[in-house]
Amino acid sequence: xxxxxxxxxxxxxxxxxxxxDLRARSCVIALEGDLxxxxxxxxxxxxxxxxxxxxxxxxxxxxxxxxxxxxxxxSASQTRAAAFALQASRTxxxxxxxxxxxxxxxxxxxxxTWRRAA
Numbered sequence: 001x002x003x004x005x006x007x008x009x010x011x012x013x014x015x016x017x018x019x020x021d022l023r024a025r026s027c028v029i030a031l032e033g034d035l036x037x038x039x040x041x042x043x044x045x046x047x048x049x050x051x052x053x054x055x056x057x058x059x060x061x062x063x064x065x066x067x068x069x070x071x072x073x074x075s076a077s078q079t080r081a082a083a084f085a086l087q088a089s090r091t092x093x094x095x096x097x098x099x100x101x102x103x104x105x106x107x108x109x110x111x112x113t114w115r116r117a118a
Contacts, residue, residue, distance in 0.1 A: 009109045011083045012076035019073055025089035026066045028074065029102075030058040031109060033082030037064060038073040058084075085109065 009031070010018055022028075028037060035058040044051050053073070058064055066072060076082035087102050 009083065009085045009105060010074075011081065012074070013081050014076055015078045017073055017075040019071055020086060021071050022066045022069065022086070023089045024066060024069045027063050027085075027087035027089075027102075028058065028066065028072070029063045029085040029087065030060050031083040031085055031106070032060060032113075033080045034059050034077050035082055035084055036073075036075045036077070038075075039066070039070055042068050042070060083109065083113075 012018060012033075012035075028035070037056045037058060038053040040051065040053050056064060074084060085102070085105055087105075
């Protein structure tokens with residue numbers, strides 16, 4: 001499992017995997033290192049286990065919006081630790097606050113990371 005000090009910002013050691021049950025239109029943001037995301041497409045659920053999970057690689061700084069509700073496996077590369085932020089989807093009424101909220105979360109994460117490095 002992941003080491004999540006804040007439920008929205010998580011760190012993974014090299015090779016570590018985190019499972020998150022995310023709502024549709026939630027964002028996964030690669031803050032540090034590369035991430036491997038895997039999830040099953042619900043529209044093809046009738047195929048059962050015969051269908052391989054959808055797999056996506058997120059490079060540092062990239063964002064992925066989860067297309068549907070479900071469990072997403074997020075893993076760090078085998079050679080390098082990673083950190084990511086989760087931004088849950090919100091209703092249209094609160095969407096105006098999303099960029100400011102995410103910016104505050106990112107600033108707090110970077111501040112903590114810089115303190116550890118110093």
